[in-house]
Amino acid sequence: MKPRIPLFFLITILLLVSVLMFAQHAIATSVTWSAKAPMPTARTWISAAVYGGEIYVFGGLSNTTKLATVERYNPGTNTWDSRAAMPTARYATSAVTLNGKIYVLGGVNASNQIQNIVEVYDPVNNTWSTAASMPTGLIQPVGGRNQIWRDIVSIRRSLAKTRWKIPFCQKQT
Secondary structure, eight states, rough: OOOOOOHHHHHHHHHHHHHHHHHHHHHHHHHHOOOOOOOOOOBBBEEEEEEEEEEEEEOOOEEEEOOOOOEEEETTTEEEEEEOSSOOEEEEEEEEEEETTEEEEEEEESSSSSOOOOHHHHHHHHTEEEEOOOSOOEOOSSSSSETTSSSEEEEOOOOTSEEEEEEEEEEEE
């Protein structure tokens, strides 16, 4: 004898699906996009971080040129301005805001070498410093891939130490 799905269960599922479809439509029709001031430097493979309600955009790739450019967007005034350039021109980095500083990690440099460097931007003083390097070079290290392009690596840095820890590495099939 085959088990039968209770009618109540089927009605509940249909009702839930209907509500979700209506909610999706309501959200999709209420979201609007509007154009803002364009970034001064057109580029791809950037990283970005938020500090003090402003968006900082780091590096990137313009055609075949690796950039050290840093630009800041102020959504309140809809304006961009240039900030101190990164010490190392590169693209495909990750940027993370932590304790009043913005950490720019990894990426690919002007010689097309995958980097393990960590540079630290101080948005208050508009200055750069260097932190402990990552144990291996990574492209977009926060949720990115390593040099082999098959391992997905998650990295976290111990703030109390100058060492890096790799909590897990999962092979992609």
